[in-house]
Amino acid sequence: MNNRVFIILLFFTATIWAQNKETLISGTLVEAETGQPIPYATIVLNDTNSKATISGAITNDNGTFEINTTADNFYIEISFIGFKTLQLRTFETIENRVSLGKVKLYQDSETLDEVVVRGEVSKTEFKLDKRVFNVGKDLSTAGASALEVLNNVPSVNVNIEGEISLRGTGGVQILINGKPSVLADESSNALGTITADMIQSIEVITNPSAKYEASGTSGILNIILKKEEKKGWNGSISLNTGIPDNHNVGVSLNRRTEKFNLFTQIGAGYRSLPRDNEAINRNLENNEVIFSEGENFRNETFFNITLGTDYHLNEYNVFTLSGNFAYEIEDQPSETNFRFFDGDNTLVSQWVRNETTDATNPKWQYEFNWKKQFKNNKDHTFQLSALGSFFGKDQSSLFEDTTIEGENVDSNQRTATNYQQADFTFKTDYTNPLTEEYSIETGAQYVINDVGNDFEVEDLVDGEYVINESLTNDFEWIQKVLGVYATLSYENDIWGVKGGLRIENTDLETLLANTNDGSSQNFTNFFPSFHTSYTISETFSLQAGYSKRIFRPRLRDLNPFFNIRNNFNIRTGNPELQPEFTNSYELTSIYKIGKASMSSSLYHRYTTDVVERVSTFIDNVNFSTPENIGTNSSIGFETNGKYSPTKWLTFTGDFNFNYFDRKGTFEDQVFDFNGNQWSTRLGTKLGLPADIDLEINGNYRSDFETVQGKQSGFAFLDLGMRKKILKGKIVANLGIRDIFASRIQENFVNQPTFETYNFGQRGRFFTFGLSYAFGKGEAISYSGRRR
Structure with a gap:
């Protein structure tokens, strides 16, 4: 038992x-x-x-x-x-x-379709002074990069090479979470390290309010990133080649965790940029003519690295620290052929001018940012940022003139350039939604631009090089801009209104150290802005806006330095140049018709102290110098749209027409005239079988009258093709820019005593690239484009 x-x-x-x-x-x-x-x-x-x-x-x-x-x-x-x-x-x-x-x-694929049907599709909201494109799961689950997301935003176009345009115009300022960022630097494709699932929304701003600095761009794209849980690895390796020489390799990496978002990009390569030039200087007083034509190159070997991190201290505080370093080694050979004819059309002399130029360009950029959100409202924020950058150039050139026929003009010259530019931007922004309808914004920005350019020219005299004092200059330029702003807005579900004022003080000093000639400018300006919007339905909205903008002369506009590659056509600067101011008025309608989204605008811009390049003719030499000449009043119409009848076909288009009325005088010469200018861009993106995408873009820009002559119009066509392999883990790109080599720059100056003609052309470019992705997401292309 x-x-x-x-x-x-x-x-x-x-x-x-x-x-x-x-x-x-x-x-x-x-x-x-x-x-x-x-x-x-x-x-x-x-x-x-x-x-x-x-x-x-x-x-x-x-x-x-x-x-x-x-x-x-x-x-x-x-x-x-x-x-x-x-x-x-x-x-x-x-x-x-x-x-x-x-x-x-x-x-x-059926599951993905269900996600779209459930209303998680990317869509656009209309706000007071901007449009907000909210990224849905139709994009965020597709492994796309930030550039591909931008390409889905109405009015925005990103070509296969990653160049971004807004309403058909380049020069777009990219912000990350409302601030400049190393990630948005166009000198590399660092933006590609951001994947769609990191993006919450993209803000499109075409007529900026007083919150943004008053110096103009064609618009602003602000990428808002999510505060999210773990996201894992994202990485890519790219190899590219092209004709003319354009070869590079790049590695992009991104690692996102609960606390950190680490990103880096490393690239190196070699590129060659040829350019054909032609010029004619005709003296109408004695009928003497100088013809010049030639080809110049900018050959560069380059290296760059970007490294940075976002650190989420807690739910309400995020710190960003990042930097970029690049180094370029330049070689700029050129050859220009000259022919000089006297008044009887007899050849006096023919010679060739050869240039040998070497340069090294170190560049770096660094950024710190702190963003704080308050507990009572996620839109109640304070942001502090600092951005610094440096660019240097150490360049030496040798010019040799060799007589081929006629009078002897043999001579040698050499130049040396030591250029340094340091830029610093300090910025604070505070936003407080007082209620669900009322909100205030305030902040300040301080920008310092410090530039020095030491340019020396030497002539070969009796076997020795002697400094040419008339061409040598040591130019220093320091500009400091302090801006403060405040805005108040009211917005409900149907309509809203927003008013603001920005005050900017500009302190500008220039100095020609070799002659001790300097100038100083200090001025304070008020830049009001006003915006209102009315939403008629989810598919139709009206926006109206006013802002005052400023164009401050850039270094190349102010610096007397000139290149003597062609010493019969010389571009100089003007240290006494004043800024131009523009009052901009805009009425915009935004609407959707089925699968098409469109935006149309009527605008009026009135600009004072317009900066124009004016030619003067001395001893058959054409000097081109910027001057402030009168006013420009323009009235225009702009429309752009995007239509996707199917998932595999998209059409985009932009059309811009403006009529302008110019008034002004310069040195007793009256420049009163009127005219018009228009441009259009038509593009199509076609999804072919076997995961092949085809993109064709055609552009046309009309001719227009200038203060002294005429600028010719031109048309050009670009083509791109992309093949995805292994669901986008490998991507092959083929691009042809300017298929018919028809993109030209052609300028005529017609004056009583002289005429000039200038022509320039880059020509046709072929590019081919392969990108391989590891981790998550699609392959990210690295283009290594020039800053």
């Missing part, structure tokens, strides 16, 4: 022990098509009989998972958005371990 009881107790003890024994289930989840790991997928254990959930886990950054369970009657269910759900009911248990190895998930 006792033995029988002992055996029964032993049986029950073993049974209970076996039931409490844990089983470990492990495996790695990968995409069936590419073999790439799938992070953050859901693994669930369900009871075989009741279907009830027993336990669960989520895959880590590498796609691996582990689950412990004491259950012995279960099946495994694996799911992730965009993929078919997988159930595993047959598996082997060895020593209380279930090792699944690599588990493959297959993409499910």
